Amino acid sequence: MREKTTRDHIVKAADQLFYQQGFEHTSFADIAGVVQISRGNFYYHFKSKDEILDAVINVRLADRQVMLKQWEVEGETPLDRIYSFIHILIKNQEKIIKFGCPIGTLSTELSKLNHASQNDANKLFTLFRTWLCRQFTLLGRETDADDLAMHLLARSQGVATLATAFRDGEFIKIEAQLMCDWVKSQAVETTAARRSIH
Amino acid sequence: MREKTTRDHIVKAADQLFYQQGFEHTSFADIAGVVQISRGNFYYHFKSKDEILDAVINVRLADRQVMLKQWEVEGETPLDRIYSFIHILIKNQEKIIKFGCPIGTLSTELSKLNHASQNDANKLFTLFRTWLCRQFTLLGRETDADDLAMHLLARSQGVATLATAFRDGEFIKIEAQLMCDWVKSQAVETTAARRSIH
DNA sequence: TTGTAATTAGGACAATCGTCCTAATCCGTC
């Protein structure tokens, strides 16, 4: 699990710092301080700061892909798997309160910077969106699975934003429970009368 | 409505630029370019960039207070007033797709910067939170009015975040409708059997 | 018209940013 190469160290440190301080607010000096490396050495491994960002995004994509695969193995039903998604809000509670959602905050920042990598960063959202979409399809909601996926994604994003602003961990717990209840109610509707989301 | 003083011009330009580009990514040169003023002249009106931020936050607070007051006058029922809140997502659709929610994105950025004014910026959230809380109380949900207010705030924040990421205006419309349906269902529960939020 | 305060323009400032260059060092191979 421990990274061996200097390049991996740089990416790992950048990943954390971009999350905690934001991309623009993190300087080469900051990363160098963590990795214990000379500033000039960066440019042997990366041609620019943007290239480090790309590497960070790719690492995050790979990490989340592994996580989603793991949820597919562990969760027997699509319901269980969606619960796993909701549960990361609880699991990462402390970090979310301090720094928000790593995917959402990066997407928001790059959007304001009008950064060239915003499309790449948003692939992280798409990754969860299509995964959730597939689970809702398996749940029998093939016609509106994507709407349900977007709905759940949005709610988790909103919870993260407000939990950070108000430094409120209890709020995360309450909303996570509501989200689980909502998902369950959506599954039930497969056998019951089909209604709109509410 | 037109601002007279140079100070007001600066604050207005900073307000827009902080929204569109973010606080840190907006330089004095950027503001000066809009206001058509020399860079050195800033420090006659403000002692620092942080002081401009404080002024912007106060202007936003005043603006939103006026808006909320207006909704109280226009809306006959608390239900109507909450609808007005949800409707800003539709009204500001284009801006939200481009730049997100001005309150949420500022709060998120200042949180990452660990900026001294983050508490002041979060007062914007509190303003809507207490206002929504009052409306839900008038709706007969005095016991969990604050939970409902936070829930609605979170959902609107999440919608804004994803609408920006996916540049999707249709998503805003769908979710706004869902939120309206949800609010209505919450009001109905006052007369019907009291259940948990779902 | 004159004098005084308010306002502005423009440049200097130290610090920091991302970037780049070159010399030194490391390390495995012959």
Next chain:
DNA sequence: GACGGATTAGGACGATTGTCCTAATTACAA
């Protein structure tokens, strides 16, 4: 031990940042 490529250290660079200082200009009162 010597060679050669991979890796690193350290500083120089131009640009930009927020901040500050001072002289010039404006606007208003006497």
